[in-house]
Amino acid sequence: MEKDKNPKSRNRLKTAGIVLACGLAGVIAVVLGFVLADALILYAYENSGGQPMFYVMERTEPGESMIVPLTEKDFERHPALAAVIRGEERNPSAWEWGYRDQRVVGGTKVSYAESKALHDAYGPQGERGLYPLMEYEGAYYVILTTWP
Amino acid sequence: MKSKHDRRLVIVGVLAFIGVILLVATVVLTCTAFFTWLEASGGSPRLDVWEIRGELPPENASIIHLTEKDFEQHPALDSAIRGDNRGPGAWYSGDTPYGVLDERTIGSAPVTYLEREVLIESFGPDVEARNQPYIEYEGAYYYFLILIP
Numbered sequence: 454m455e456k457d458k459n460p461k462s463r464n465r466l467k468t469a470g471i472v473l474a475c476g477l478a479g480v481i482a483v484v485l486g487f488v489l490a491d492a493l494i495l496y497a498y499e500n501s502g503g504q505p506m507f508y509v510m511e512r513t514e515p516g517e518s519m520i521v522p523l524t525e526k527d528f529e530r531h532p533a534l535a536a537v538i539r540g541e542e543r544n545p546s547a548w549e550w551g552y553r554d555q556r557v558v559g560g561t562k563v564s565y566a567e568s569k570a571l572h573d574a575y576g577p578q579g580e581r582g583l584y585p586l587m588e589y590e591g592a593y594y595v596i597l598t599t600w601p
Numbered sequence: 602m603k604s605k606h607d608r609r610l611v612i613v614g615v616l617a618f619i620g621v622i623l624l625v626a627t628v629v630l631t632c633t634a635f636f637t638w639l640e641a642s643g644g645s646p647r648l649d650v651w652e653i654r655g656e657l658p659p660e661n662a663s664i665i666h667l668t669e670k671d672f673e674q675h676p677a678l679d680s681a682i683r684g685d686n687r688g689p690g691a692w693y694s695g696d697t698p699y700g701v702l703d704e705r706t707i708g709s710a711p712v713t714y715l716e717r718e719v720l721i722e723s724f725g726p727d728v729e730a731r732n733q734p735y736i737e738y739e740g741a742y743y744y745f746l747i748l749i750p
Contacts, residue, residue: 474616482620486627493628494635504676508719544670549663551722553729560674560719599715 498565503601505568508560509537510595511545515586519578523589531571533563534596538589558594565600572598644750646717650681650707650743652689653697653735657742663734665724675723677716678745681708682738698726698733698744707743717747 498505528535536542537559544559563571575596577584587594658664672679680686690706697704712720724745726733736743 471612474612475619478616478620479623482623483627486624487631489624490628490631490635493632506674506676506716508674508715510719510722542670542674544668544674546723549727549730549732550725550734551718551728553727555722557719557723562673562676597715597719599713599719601711601713 495565495569498600501601505563505565505601506560506599507533507537507563507568507571508597508599509534509558510597511556511558512586512593512595513548513554515588515593518583518586520586520588520593521575523587523594527574527587531567531574533561533567533571534575537561538594555595563598568598568600571596645711645713646747646749647709648677648681648712648717648720648745648747649709650678650745651697651704652707653699653702653704653742653744654692655702657702658735658737659699663725663732665734665736667736667738671723675716675720677710677712678720678724681710681745682743684708686710699735712747717749720745720747 523534523538528538533542542559542561546557548554548556550556575585575587576598584595587596667678667682672683687708688706689708692703692705694701695704721728724734724736733744736745
């Protein structure tokens, strides 16, 4: 009896193995496809001649937003962030323009890749797409990236 | 032995085939979906700049003197006031945020919704007091409006 069963179960195992390998190959291919598409879209943008901009807005009150403290590591990782918040690109507007509880701290030109990295790190998060507030030396900041 | 070897080759071939097909399909579909979404997302807001003249500005008026840094940080304003999108029209008497004045169109440039917000936060108007500042550059006074499609 056992001799008869073995080849059958072996065959089943083989089939299961092939199906599993096919599935795995499919999943890997799809994930790679997304990564490649992302890189392609970024490449297409980089060569489009447009200029992405990066702005930082300061808010007086944190409101309901999630607050994330900015550390030296953030500034090291994103030199544009350091330049706008505490560097040569700081050019704050008056509080009275637009809404009085916020003002523009400054802005700078960035590459598409930098812009994407800043958006991924500090852009809207969660299902509601709320902008997290960055806290640095007692002030609250919102990070904005625009693509032409 | 040979048939086993062949079978293995066939399996690897089938796996590679599935992988390549799915990879290409994902890339093509994602790119197509992204660019279709971009095209379908409609027009972008437009920044329109006017120059005004007359006895300007009145006493106690809020004036923003544009600097090189402002132009650097707001490329749309730069291109409308002194760049590729500058194309002054004829002077006419029209309604401005400051009353009826002599004005002329100076230029317009497309902006994103976020840039619109940033421009309003930087150069007015004051939403609460409904006060529009005078924007000054090289002795000329400007105001802008951002039209949403």
